[in-house]
Amino acid sequence: MKVLVNFQVIPMGTDASVSAYVAECERVLSDAGLEFELHANGTNIEGEWGAVSEALRRCHERLHELGVQRIQSVVSLGTRTDRDQSLRDKVESVRRQLG
C-alpha cells in the first residue's frame, strides 16, 4: 500500500539546535531509496508503507546511536483508493485551484 507521509523528527534531551539530527534522517531516507522532500517543518515522503516505516525506524535508531536519548516524531500519513497520487500531484491540485 502506497503512502504519502509528512515526517517531523523531534530530538529531546539534546541541545536546542537539532539540524544535524534532521540531516542524518535525510541521509537515512536517501539510503532507503525513497522519494522525499525537506521543508521547513518536516520532510514529505512517498513510498510503500513497509519501506517508509522501516526508514523512519532506522532514523530513530541512528539518532539513538548518536546519543539522542529521546525522540518524538510526528507522522501524518495518507492512503487513498480512488486514485493514484504523488507528492507533486498534491501541490499541483491546490495550485490549479488557485489559478
Next chain:
Amino acid sequence: MKVLVNFQVIPMGTDASVSAYVAECERVLSDAGLEFELHANGTNIEGEWGAVSEALRRCHERLHELGVQRIQSVVSLGTRTDRDQSLRDKVESVRRQLG
C-alpha cells in the same frame, strides 16, 4: 525497538460521523494483541515498532475494504533509551508532579 504511540485515524470522503471506523481500528489493534487505550482524540498504543506499524497498516486496509476512499492518520510516536517507560508510567509521572 519499543514505541509509545498516539494514533488518530481520520476517514475522508465519508459521512461526518466516523465512530464506526474508529471502532473497527480498535478491533484491529485488539486482534494484533497490542496494548492500547482509546481517548477522545485518538488511541494510545504501546508495542514494538514493527508490530505497531503493521497494525496501523491493517487498520487502513480494513477501512478501505469497508469503502473508505481516503484516510489521513496522525501518528505521534516516541522512543527513548534512557529508561523503559509504559503508557501508564507517562501519565503517572505527570500526576506525581501535580501532587
Next chain:
Amino acid sequence: MKVLVNFQVIPMGTDASVSAYVAECERVLSDAGLEFELHANGTNIEGEWGAVSEALRRCHERLHELGVQRIQSVVSLGTRTDRDQSLRDKVESVRRQLG
C-alpha cells in the same frame, strides 16, 4: 467557535524527562478554566477557539520563563457544524460501536 483539541507539548533543549513541564501546562489549562483531560501522549481540551489558543500560548510562555529554550507542540483540533459534541461524547460514540 467550539473546538476539541489534543495538545502534546514537547520541550526541547532540556533533560529527556519533561513531566514537570507537562504538569506546568496542566496548571495553565486549569487556571484558564478549560475542561481538559491528561492522557499518556497529550491532553484533550474542550473550549472556545480563542480561549484554547490563549491557554496554549500561555503554556509556551510559562515554559520559556522556566528556562525551556525551544518548544514544539502538536495540536490536533476539530470543529463541526452538524452537531454539538463533547470530549466525552467522542469516546462514548466509539464505545457504543464496540458494544
Next chain:
Amino acid sequence: MKVLVNFQVIPMGTDASVSAYVAECERVLSDAGLEFELHANGTNIEGEWGAVSEALRRCHERLHELGVQRIQSVVSLGTRTDRDQSLRDKVESVRRQLG
C-alpha cells in the same frame, strides 16, 4: 510571541478530493498578510501567535460556510527563545549540514 507552524487542514464529510478547500485556506492566509508556503502535506506559516491562530480560525469558519460539516486540523507549532529563526532559516540549517 513568534511561531513557526505547519498546518494541515483535513475536511471530513465531503468528497475525497479536498484541494478546493485547501486552496480556500491559502486565500485566507494570504488575506491575513502572513508569510506562508504550501507543500505536499500542509502549509508552513510564520507569524505572531495571535495572528496565526486567528487565520486558522477563519479558515475553519470559511470552510464551514462553504458547507464542510467537520474539519480536523493538524498543527505543529514551534517557539524558541535562544534565537530568532525564519522558515527559510530552518531549511537552510539542515541543507548546510548536508553539505
